[in-house]
Amino acid sequence: MTATASQQDFAAALRVPTRRAPTGLKAAGRADAERRFAVHRNNFVVTLIDALAEAFPVTQALVGVEFFRAMARECVLTPPPRTPVLTDYAIDFPRFVAGFLPAAEIPYLADVATIEALRIHAYHAADATPIPEAAYRELFAAPERLASARVMLHPACRWLASRHAAYSIWRAHQGLHDLSDADLAGIDVEQAEDVLVARPSFEVVVTDLPPGAIAFLDALRNGEPLGAAFDRVNTTCVHVDASALFAVLIRHGLEAGPAIELEH
Structure with a gap:
């Protein structure tokens, strides 16, 4: 047996409790190897x-x-970790939760897990310096340049469009010594919420987003200039407040880089 095959046999035996221990183990005998x-x-x-x-x-x-x-045990035994970094392994957990049939009675569970996974991503993402407010003031002073401005989003920021009140449910558990004490009675779990997870400096921030923010951030992430991003929002959403979308960028330090790039 080659070294690769031996390693694959060893890894497979770890994930299948009914499988016998791989051959080649140093032990007093087969029974000792199994134990x-x-x-x-x-x-x-x-x-x-x-x-x-x-x-x-x-x-x-x-x-x-x-x-x-x-549930976690089923996740562990199904797909093995593909990375030695446990945080990377944890980030994929919400996908398993979404397909775990016994959890189907809690339809918001995967989205809450996604918020927690995005917090892990934000905490470990690369550092970047948010653009200072002065750069925005210069841009607002020359509105003819605004539409062509392109921005680079902070590597730590991610967002989620949840069909449920995932943010309100997650927030209800914060600051409690015992998380089982969380009170969800006043939350309409069927109310869709858009969620932002960011880390402009050293602390991870989780907050809800105003209408249109998901489409706006998606467009910016795809490299579209601000004007095109606002056009996309206006064609897909109603009752959009452009100032509220700008406030999301500024308040949470979502734009990073040396400066805002303008098209020539």
């Missing part, structure tokens, strides 16, 4: 479950520890 490998398999699974529980405390609070750990 020792079972301990290693259990440590492998429990470590990843613990990592997911730590990364998704609100998601766990919504379903309870027992349900969450069972």
